Every structure is written in C-alpha cells, then in structure tokens.
Amino acid sequence: MTSMSESAADGMYANHDHDNDAIAALIASDPNRPLSVLKCVDCGRTYELNDPIYTCPNCNGLLDIDHDLDRLRPYVSRALFDSRLNALDMPYNSGVWRFKELVFPGAPNDKVVTRGEGNTTLYRAPKGLAAWIGANQLALKHEGENPTGSFKDRGMTGGVTHAVLAGATSVVCASTGNTSASMASFAALAGLQALVFFPYGSVAAGKLAQSIAYGALSVQVRGDFDACLDLVRQSCRQFGIYLLNSVNPFRLEGQKTIVFELLQQRRWKVPDWIVLPGGNLGNTSAFGKGLHELYALGLIDRLPRIAVIQAEGASPFYASYKEDFRERKTMKADTLATAIKIGNPASYYKAKRTLEWTNGVVESVTDQEILDAKAQIDRCGIGCEPASAASVAGVKKLLAAGTIHPDDDVVTILTGHVLKDPEIVMKYHSDTLEGFTGTYANRLLTIEPTLEAVRALLSAERVTPA
Numbered sequence: 001m002t003s004m005s006e007s008a009a010d011g012m013y014a015n016h017d018h019d020n021d022a023i024a025a026l027i028a029s030d031p032n033r034p035l036s037v038l039k040c041v042d043c044g045r046t047y048e049l050n051d052p053i054y055t056c057p058n059c060n061g062l063l064d065i066d067h068d069l070d071r072l073r074p075y076v077s078r079a080l081f082d083s084r085l086n087a088l089d090m091p092y093n094s095g096v097w098r099f100k101e102l103v104f105p106g107a108p109n110d111k112v113v114t115r116g117e118g119n120t121t122l123y124r125a126p127k128g129l130a131a132w133i134g135a136n137q138l139a140l141k142h143e144g145e146n147p148t149g150s151f152k153d154r155g156m157t158g159g160v161t162h163a164v165l166a167g168a169t170s171v172v173c174a175s176t177g178n179t180s181a182s183m184a185s186f187a188a189l190a191g192l193q194a195l196v197f198f199p200y201g202s203v204a205a206g207k208l209a210q211s212i213a214y215g216a217l218s219v220q221v222r223g224d225f226d227a228c229l230d231l232v233r234q235s236c237r238q239f240g241i242y243l244l245n246s247v248n249p250f251r252l253e254g255q256k257t258i259v260f261e262l263l264q265q266r267r268w269k270v271p272d273w274i275v276l277p278g279g280n281l282g283n284t285s286a287f288g289k290g291l292h293e294l295y296a297l298g299l300i301d302r303l304p305r306i307a308v309i310q311a312e313g314a315s316p317f318y319a320s321y322k323e324d325f326r327e328r329k330t331m332k333a334d335t336l337a338t339a340i341k342i343g344n345p346a347s348y349y350k351a352k353r354t355l356e357w358t359n360g361v362v363e364s365v366t367d368q369e370i371l372d373a374k375a376q377i378d379r380c381g382i383g384c385e386p387a388s389a390a391s392v393a394g395v396k397k398l399l400a401a402g403t404i405h406p407d408d409d410v411v412t413i414l415t416g417h418v419l420k421d422p423e424i425v426m427k428y429h430s431d432t433l434e435g436f437t438g439t440y441a442n443r444l445l446t447i448e449p450t451l452e453a454v455r456a457l458l459s460a461e462r463v464t465p466a
C-alpha cells in the first residue's frame with residue numbers, strides 16, 4: 001500500500017520526462033514543419049535551427065529563434081512551469097530549463113549542458129536601500145547568484161547545448177569578462193575547447209581568473225571589446241569555430257528566463273518596470289522577446305516597461321534613444337563598469353524592438369553614481385559588481401526625473417556578483433580611485449594586537465558594547 005507521504009514524494013521526484021516526450025511527439029508528427037526556426041528580424045527569411053549562421057546570409061540582419069507559438073500553446077501553462085519548481089532532476093531543476101518549451105523545445109534532455117543555473121533570489125529592497133533610492137516598491141533580482149556569478153550562465157546553457165547538438169568541438173567568444181567565465185565553465189563541462197578574446201587591460205580580476213581556471217585558451221587582444229567581437233566573427237567564418245556571443249540566438253533564449261523566473265516568483269504578477277544595465281544589449285533583447293512571447297501566449301496580461309541603463313562613458317544606445325533612434329550611434333567606450341564598456345552594441349536592433357514593444361526608456365548614469373549605488377547595494381548585504389549597480393543608479397535617476405513614480409512596482413536586475421571585481425571595492429573604500437570619491441567608504445583598519453588598541457578603536461568608531 002502506498003502511504004500519503006510516499007505518493008507526495010513520488011510527485012517531488014517526478015522528472016517530467018513525459019513533458020519532453022510530448023514535445024518530441026509533436027515535432028515528429030509533422031517533420032516538415034519545424035517547431036522552431038531561425039528567423040531574420042529584418043527581412044524575415046527563415047533558416048533551419050542547425051544552419052551554422054549567426055546573422056542572416058541574405059541581409060546580414062540579426063537572427064531570432066522563432067517558435068511556433070500556436071502549436072506550442074496547448075503544451076505551456078503557468079501550472080506546468082510552477083509544477084517544476086520542486087523538480088530535483090536535471091534539466092528541470094534549472095531556472096532556465098524549467099521553461100524548456102519556450103527556450104529550446106526540441107533539445108533532448110540527456111544532451112542538455114546545465115549547471116542548475118537560474119533559481120536566483122528576488123530580494124525586496126532593504127529599507128535603507130529603498131530609502132536611499134526613494135522607491136517604495138523595489139525588488140532586486142540577483143543574477144550574480146548563478147553558478148559562475150553572472151546572468152550569462154542562463155544563456156550559456158542554451159548556447160553550449162546547441163553547440164553540442166550541432167557537433168561543435170570548439171567555441172569562441174569576445175568578452176568583457178562574464179561571458180567568458182561562463183563559456184569557459186560550460187565548455188569545460190561539455191568537453192569542448194574554449195577560446196576567449198579579452199579587451200586588453202579592461203577585464204576585472206575575478207573574471208579573468210575564472211576563464212583561466214576553467215581551462216579556456218585566454219587571450220588578451222590589443223583592442224577594445226568591439227574589436228574583439230569583430231575578430232570573433234572573422235575567426236568563426238574563417239576557422240569554423242562555434243560562436244557564443246549574444247548574437248547567437250540560443251544564448252538569448254536562455255536569458256529570457258530571467259524575466260520568466262521573476263514573474264513566476266511574483267506569482268505571475270507583472271511589475272510596472274523592469275530595469276537592467278545595457279552593454280552589448282543581448283539581455284535587453286532577450287527580455288523583450290520573452291515578454292512578447294508570454295503575452296502572445298496569454299501567460300501574462302500586460303507588459304511591464306523596460307528601462308535600460310548605460311554608463312555615461314559607454315552610452316551609444318542612450319544617444320540613439322535621445323534622438324528617437326534616427327541614427328545608430330557608436331562611441332569609443334570608457335567606464336569603470338568594465339562589463340558594459342562597449343561602444344557598438346551588437347544587438348542594437350533587437351534592443352530597439354524591446355523598447356518599442358514595452359514602451360521602454362533608456363537612461364545613462366555617471367561612474368560616480370554607479371560607484372555610490374554599488375556601495376549602497378553592497379552595504380545592505382546583497383552586493384553586486386559595478387555594471388549591475390548601474391541599474392539601481394538608473395532607478396534613482398528615473399525617480400528623480402519623475403519617469404518612475406515612487407509607488408511604481410519596480411524590479412531591477414543585478415547582473416553580476418560582488419566578487420567579480422574586488423579591486424574596485426578596495427579602491428573605493430580606501431578612497432584611492434583617481435577622479436572619484438569614496439562617498440560611502442568603509443575603511444580597512446589596522447591595529448596592534450593589544451586590548452588598548454581595541455578600546456581606542458571602539459571609542460573612536462563609537463561602537464557600543466553589548
């Protein structure tokens with residue numbers, strides 16, 4: 001006889017393979033009509049998923065993974081995604097593959113390369129932080145809690161899985177540090193060779209260390225990120241290496257799940273705003289596509305507004321936005337938030353589409369504003385890397401401008417972990433960052449090993465004994 005608790009346990013351990021079988025049967029039922037195709041966002045031409053292309057061969061436009069939502073509709077529901085919240089088995093225990101039908105429906109479960117990514121915390125902003133920003137309803141989704149410390153893992157599980165299915169043996173990316181850390185990890189896990197191009201001298205220590213430790217061929221290129229990305233594109237064409245920058249649409253399918261998961265954590269209640277930092281604009285593009293799909297499927301009843309925040313010294317998208325996107329602007333990028341030090345964002349057109357779909361806005365913030373916002377986020381115990389803090393600095397600025405209302409329901413995305421860039425933390429808090437002020441510095445102190453020294457310290461720091 002089966003006891004109540006045993007049958008409950010059966011439910012918990014269910015690996016949901018039948019869901020995969022249902023989609024496999026759907027695909028097999030009409031082999032001439034694929035469930036997902038590559039589709040050019042400009043000219044609309046379609047290509048097979050396994051065609052080794054990253055831009056449209058016809059017009060050079062960016063490619064989307066276009067899912068046949070009408071055929072998928074009967075197979076997806078909030079209830080299905082919610083039922084997997086207690087899944088123990090791979091891949092459904094991942095915060096990406098929990099949404100598999102909308103990410104990569106055809107991927108065989110046993111071929112998925114996953115580290116159980118996603119499942120990151122949605123924090124309600126602690127009082128001090130909320131007050132500093134001036135927002136009454138602010139939540140922070142911390143994507144730095146992913147396995148390699150940034151949101152990139154969500155895209156990489158999709159990208160590397162496709163690389164494996166496409167028979168690739170080596171993968172390449174240009175990176176300001178997080179994509180490379182993530183790619184190096186997932187490639188190692190899948191047994192692929194990884195090649196990384198870094199902009200010379202502009203990558204934070206934690207990120208460089210990860211790429212080297214995970215065994216990637218790690219190369220500093222004497223040029224900026226935009227030059228590295230150019231080199232990657234040429235290398236892929238010339239040497240047939242699989243490209244894993246975010247122009248690879250499988251990356252964006254994974255990154256969409258940041259919004260899927262945050263909506264699920266809010267019991268599918270749509271916020272007024274989702275605010276995120278923008279660099280190469282892959283994430284902005286992914287958010288728009290994901291939201292558009294959820295809305296088309298009737299899984300959400302309205303769209304939130306997206307606010308993209310750029311560092312002032314690396315704000316070409318902001319410059320285009322300011323002029324109603326009459327022209328695609330580029331610039332020589334310069335910011336302490338090295339993750340987003342990008343002057344020619346590759347996903348410009350898809351990001352513009354996201355703004356159109358969501359009535360979105362773009363803002364820019366100074367490096368000093370980023371540093372101070374980071375100090376506040378760090379100080380409340382949550383912590384993030386500089387680029388992530390741009391989003392919070394952006395919320396503060398948009399509130400001050402009246403674009404965001406203090407009672408608006410806002411979710412901001414923290415994209416990377418505090419340990420990614422330890423050097424900037426030490427410099428800010430010792431107030432030795434040239435040209436900037438350690439406004440909220442928490443100095444590292446040194447004392448002799450005597451009780452006298454501790455007494456002097458406690459009184460100087462006004463520490464009250466218990």
Ligand code: F0G
Nearest residue numbers: 175176178179279280281282283415416
């Ligand atoms: N935040 C962090 C921590 C990042 O690493 C990046 C991008 C972004 C925000 C911007 O995201 O490019 O999708 O607009 N990092 C890439 C990299 C460029 O190589 O790691 P985006």
